[in-house]
Amino acid sequence: MPGIHVVGDLLPPPSLGLAHTSFAEGQVVAETLAGLRPTPVDYTAVPRVTYSSPQTATVGLTEAQARALGHEPAVRAMPLTALAKGMVHGRGGMVKVVAEAGGGRVLGVHLVGPQVSELIAEAQLIVGWDAEPADVARHVHPHPTLSEAVGEVFLTLAGRRLHQR
């Protein structure tokens, strides 16, 4: 109805029924009422986290979703335990990246493992900014961190490798 604005859990998909999407939707409504022209929420680049043990954190398309949309994706994965910090945690986990074949844009990043909710912010910028693996691969990640595994998957997708077998 004209003049009625809805945010949060009242919205149907593609809204995600999450606190952070609700905040963002509230900001869009507030800025609209203030006479501004806010950018609508881009749900494809919103992270979804499960705060379990281990955690899961995901942004963008899964491999199955990418195929269903007609992509022939390049998919690479790396166990967190291939790197020093993952060995220190000793709790498994992995990073999986779905990208357009031939070095095209990154479609999705998916993580499982200890505290991976802290790694998803990098991935959301990669997906949200339509970055390609080569854009990410040239950035050096700090050692020893779990974020190295994120960097190394993109290195592999860009045709290079460090610890990845």
Ligand SMILES: Cc1cc2nc3c(=O)[nH]c(=O)nc-3n(C[C@H](O)[C@H](O)[C@H](O)COP(=O)(O)OP(=O)(O)OC[C@H]3O[C@@H](n4cnc5c(N)ncnc54)[C@H](O)[C@@H]3O)c2cc1C
């Ligand atoms: C157990 C649980 C855990 C969750 N964990 C997470 C999480 O970890 N991360 C995450 O992103 N999301 C999480 N969510 C989802 C998140 O809480 C919701 O998506 C978000 O709060 C929705 O915001 P909202 O403003 O639509 O509704 P709400 O936050 O529910 O706000 C609605 C408000 O309206 C009030 N209200 C209801 N009826 C009336 C009335 N008649 N008159 C006046 N006031 C009224 C309520 O008291 C409430 O304060 C979780 C949800 C649940 C239930």
